[in-house]
Amino acid sequence: MSTLIKFTIDGVECMAEAGTYIVEAARENGIYIPTLCNIRGVKPRGSCRICSVKVNGRPMTSCTTPVADGMEIENNTPEINDIRKAIIEALFVEGNHFCPACEKSGCCELQALAYRFKMMVPRFPYNFPRKEVDASSPKLIKDHNRCILCKRCIRAIKTEDGKNVFAFVKRGRNVRIIMDPVLGEQMSDELAQKAVEICPVGALLPREKGYQTPIGKRKYDLEPIGSDIEKK
Amino acid sequence: MAMQLENIIEKYNKDKTRLMDILIDVQSEEGYISEDAIKKIAGELDISLADVKQTMSFYHFFSDKPTGKYTVYLNDSVVAYMMGRQKVKEAFEKETGIKFGEVTPDGLIGLFDTSCIGMNDQEPAALINGKVFTDLTPFRVKEIIQDIRDGKNIEEMYRSDLGEGENRNELVRSVVRNNIRRIGPVLSKDYIPGRVIKEKLTSMTPEEVIHEIKKSNIRGRGGAGFPTGLKWEFCRKAKGEKKYIFCNADEGEPGTFKDRVILTERPKLLFEGMVIAGYAVGATEGIVYIRYEYMYLKKYLESILQGARDRNLLGKNIGGIEGFNFDIRLQFGAGAYVCGEESALIESAEGKRGEPRDRPPFPVEKGYLDQPTVVNNVETLCSAVKILLNGGEWYTTLGTANSTGTKVLSISGDCRYPGVYEVEWGFSVKDILEMTGADQEDVQAVQVGGPSGTLIGPKEFNRLLCYHDLATGGSLIIIGKQHNLLKDIVTNFTQFFINESCGSCSTCRNITFQMKEKLEKILDGKGIEKDIDDLVEWGKILKVSRCGLGQTSANPIVTSIRNFRHLYDELVAGDKDFESEFDLSEAVKASCDATGRIPVLN
Numbered sequence: 001m002s003t004l005i006k007f008t009i010d011g012v013e014c015m016a017e018a019g020t021y022i023v024e025a026a027r028e029n030g031i032y033i034p035t036l037c038n039i040r041g042v043k044p045r046g047s048c049r050i051c052s053v054k055v056n057g058r059p060m061t062s063c064t065t066p067v068a069d070g071m072e073i074e075n076n077t078p079e080i081n082d083i084r085k086a087i088i089e090a091l092f093v094e095g096n097h098f099c100p101a102c103e104k105s106g107c108c109e110l111q112a113l114a115y116r117f118k119m120m121v122p123r124f125p126y127n128f129p130r131k132e133v134d135a136s137s138p139k140l141i142k143d144h145n146r147c148i149l150c151k152r153c154i155r156a157i158k159t160e161d162g163k164n165v166f167a168f169v170k171r172g173r174n175v176r177i178i179m180d181p182v183l184g185e186q187m188s189d190e191l192a193q194k195a196v197e198i199c200p201v202g203a204l205l206p207r208e209k210g211y212q213t214p215i216g217k218r219k220y221d222l223e224p225i226g227s228d229i230e231k232k
Numbered sequence: 233m234a235m236q237l238e239n240i241i242e243k244y245n246k247d248k249t250r251l252m253d254i255l256i257d258v259q260s261e262e263g264y265i266s267e268d269a270i271k272k273i274a275g276e277l278d279i280s281l282a283d284v285k286q287t288m289s290f291y292h293f294f295s296d297k298p299t300g301k302y303t304v305y306l307n308d309s310v311v312a313y314m315m316g317r318q319k320v321k322e323a324f325e326k327e328t329g330i331k332f333g334e335v336t337p338d339g340l341i342g343l344f345d346t347s348c349i350g351m352n353d354q355e356p357a358a359l360i361n362g363k364v365f366t367d368l369t370p371f372r373v374k375e376i377i378q379d380i381r382d383g384k385n386i387e388e389m390y391r392s393d394l395g396e397g398e399n400r401n402e403l404v405r406s407v408v409r410n411n412i413r414r415i416g417p418v419l420s421k422d423y424i425p426g427r428v429i430k431e432k433l434t435s436m437t438p439e440e441v442i443h444e445i446k447k448s449n450i451r452g453r454g455g456a457g458f459p460t461g462l463k464w465e466f467c468r469k470a471k472g473e474k475k476y477i478f479c480n481a482d483e484g485e486p487g488t489f490k491d492r493v494i495l496t497e498r499p500k501l502l503f504e505g506m507v508i509a510g511y512a513v514g515a516t517e518g519i520v521y522i523r524y525e526y527m528y529l530k531k532y533l534e535s536i537l538q539g540a541r542d543r544n545l546l547g548k549n550i551g552g553i554e555g556f557n558f559d560i561r562l563q564f565g566a567g568a569y570v571c572g573e574e575s576a577l578i579e580s581a582e583g584k585r586g587e588p589r590d591r592p593p594f595p596v597e598k599g600y601l602d603q604p605t606v607v608n609n610v611e612t613l614c615s616a617v618k619i620l621l622n623g624g625e626w627y628t629t630l631g632t633a634n635s636t637g638t639k640v641l642s643i644s645g646d647c648r649y650p651g652v653y654e655v656e657w658g659f660s661v662k663d664i665l666e667m668t669g670a671d672q673e674d675v676q677a678v679q680v681g682g683p684s685g686t687l688i689g690p691k692e693f694n695r696l697l698c699y700h701d702l703a704t705g706g707s708l709i710i711i712g713k714q715h716n717l718l719k720d721i722v723t724n725f726t727q728f729f730i731n732e733s734c735g736s737c738s739t740c741r742n743i744t745f746q747m748k749e750k751l752e753k754i755l756d757g758k759g760i761e762k763d764i765d766d767l768v769e770w771g772k773i774l775k776v777s778r779c780g781l782g783q784t785s786a787n788p789i790v791t792s793i794r795n796f797r798h799l800y801d802e803l804v805a806g807d808k809d810f811e812s813e814f815d816l817s818e819a820v821k822a823s824c825d826a827t828g829r830i831p832v833l834n
């Protein structure tokens with residue numbers, strides 16, 4: 001039995017099934033809320049904070065908060081959009097993103113969001129941190145310069161018996177993604193491919209493959225991120 | 233070693249939710265956690281190596297390298313610096329010949345910094361092999377290092393008498409002092425353990441208990457101030473196979489130490505409060521999550537628990553109430569301030585990284601092991617006992633109309649009598665200064681509520697401590713005029729939040745750091761007016777962080793700009809609006825030297 005409830009996003013009346021996460025509910029109503037760490041169908045973990053909206057005046061992440069009857073949601077406001085832009089800018093300066101040389105350029109969600117939010121130059125000074133590129137795994141290349149620590153790989157890539165292949169180590173500004181040395185090596189090619197696809201940026205790359213789709217013809221080269229939802 | 237490790241893992245039934253306990257035991261047995269141990273633990277618990285590492289590397293007191301036969305953790309908090317930490321640190325480095333973060337080549341001594349250890353009223357203080365050393369001076373450091381070289385055991389290195397009260401207990405034997413300076417319902421000695429269970433609980437229904445707590449209007453004393461009666465009611469009504477009561481004794485907010493004193497002097501009151509909460513919500517298990525820094529109280533607290541079991545105040549059919557079973561265990565942390573956040577605390581108790589959860593669902597619906605869970609502060613639970621004893625009505629006669637009851641304050645910094653004071657809500661900051669013998673002429677600011685609270689100046693000293701004005705978890709740091717507010721206080725607090733962020737939210741991980749860099753630019757004399765405005769604006773980005781840590785981590789900077797704007801204005805060049813951190817003459821100096829040119833710079 002499904003129960004439809006009513007709520008508003010920026011004053012527009014919407015309907016969705018009770019318990020649906022706000023991002024999904026918005027999508028069903030043709031409204032795009034930007035996301036970065038969220039993956040449809042996998043338990044959400046509000047890490048990137050870019051999907052933040054105001055629910056009845058309070059900041060909440062729309063990927064983790066279910067809609068409830070009568071909710072008043074603010075999404076597309078100058079205040080919220082500026083925070084989202086700041087989050088993107090901060091992610092750019094936290095790593096080293098040289099887009100023109102990146103295999104993921106054009107398919108990268110971070111880059112696509114930067115275009116969508118019209119980022120020119122970050123408001124924060126570049127940090128140029130020293131980060132490593134780890135090519136020790138037989139399956140994947142892990143480029144920490146590009147990792148935005150969204151945890152998608154941790155949440156979506158598990159062994160058949162449910163063990164974690166990826167994990168976070170340390171905390172605060174020292175957090176880093178690691179791959180389990182044993183399970184990472186035993187990973188099937190399909191799982192490795194899935195990891196590459198799940199990564200929103202060019203931090204997980206396949207070995208000995210690349211640039212198969214020419215730049216200019218890639219996903220977000222053709223249409224801006226979010227436009228598929230808004231077209232509906 | 234292999235044998236011991238097996239025993240440790242066996243002791244916790246190969247239960248992966250007890251990973252914290254396993255790691256704590258290995259760390260304390262071996263002095264570090266080796267790659268081999270990690271492999272063994274992962275294998276026995278049937279989790280991945282990466283899983284063990286992600287928990288282990290989160291906590292400050294776990295190490296993958298030996299940390300020295302004698303491991304010194306010197307408190308890094310603001311008040312430690314105010315009381316002379318720098319000289320003490322230098323003395324440690326001079327006497328050992330190593331820097332902080334290193335271990336002597338012979339493996340004898342390791343020196344490390346650590347966030348506030350809850351001893352602000354007796355700083356500078358350090359933990360050495362888990363025992364607390366207070367009131368350190370360079371002279372004491374010399375003695376300590378000599379004693380270590382002479383191979384003395386920790387207690388032989390104490391040069392003062394043991395502290396008062398239960399600090400002298402055979403199972404504690406600590407030089408820590410309680411400094412209880414004002415008592416009230418929580419701290420007073422007129423408490424008969426078990427009386428409320430036997431005389432009140434036996435004739436009350438759980439609903440009546442909740443009703444009484446609601447009537448008292450008590451709100452949580454851990455900082456967030458959520459009405460306690462309501463929390464218990466939510467949990468009582470939530471569906472679950474089993475329910476849990478957690479006592480939050482993580483006490484990591486720098487400048488807070490009152491829970492340490494309650495744990496030392498009134499643990500029976502606390503445990504009775506947990507039993508009452510358990511009865512009210514229908515829980516069968518209580519867990520006290522205690523910060524690692526208070527490990528020196530472990531044996532003592534365990535003996536008190538055993539005593540309660542022996543007297544039927546814990547265990548089966550407690551106090552003769554048929555079918556009411558409840559027991560309590562201790563869960564230690566391993567050095568992470570964020571674990572004081574209630575959902576991070578639960579994650580940690582489940583053997584994971586102390587990362588706060590996304591809410592909803594709230595712990596009262598889905599907490600420890602996904603079961604309904606109440607998390608309450610030490611002081612809240614203690615107060616509940618007195619509320620049941622004297623009635624909710626009585627409690628409302630204490631404090632103010634909207635903030636009922638008393639608050640146990642931890643007061644430190646530049647005052648004559650630092651320590652623990654139990655006061656009714658409604659005291660003004662001025663009252664506090666007078667009460668603690670601070671020289672008001674010499675006080676430039678008071679930090680109310682720890683780093684996540686507010687920095688106020690003399691103009692606001694008539695403000696009141698209560699939920700409607702200055703709400704506080706209880707820490708007040710009095711700051712004299714001799715300190716540089718921005719350099720000594722605000723920078724230290726901001727760095728604390730950077731160190732203690734769990735790193736999950738992009739905002740908390742990045743923005744606090746960016747703000748600190750900008751603050752330092754201003755302190756270096758390179759700031760412009762716009763930098764101050766930027767700081768205020770950037771502070772707003774942090775509001776979309778997941779937990780209170782990130783949401784308040786801009787407070788030291790933002791509240792100091794609000795209340796001490798002149799200190800910032802004095803540092804920035806008012807007449808410039810361009811990017812001033814770039815020094816053109818410096819940047820072109822090398823090439824000018826090489827080519828022999830003289831640049832025209834203006």
Ligand SMILES: Cc1cc2nc3c(=O)[nH]c(=O)nc-3n(C[C@H](O)[C@H](O)[C@H](O)COP(=O)(O)O)c2cc1C
Nearest residue numbers: 452453454480482483484572573574608609612780
């Ligand atoms: C970063 C952070 C640290 C916290 N530390 C503590 C703490 O050490 N002790 C505590 O009781 N509450 C702490 N809290 C508040 C808890 O999340 C929670 O609100 C409290 O334990 C609930 O108990 P109460 O209702 O009795 O206050 C902290 C919150 C945050 C965000």
Ligand code: SF4
Nearest residue numbers: 147148150151153199
């Ligand atoms: S490697 Fe990719 S998927 Fe994994 S955390 Fe980094 S950016 Fe996210």
Ligand code: SF4
Nearest residue numbers: 734736737740779782
């Ligand atoms: S706000 Fe900071 S400490 Fe809290 S969950 Fe986010 S990253 Fe972790």
Ligand code: FES
Nearest residue numbers: 046048049051063
């Ligand atoms: S998409 Fe919601 S927090 Fe990242």
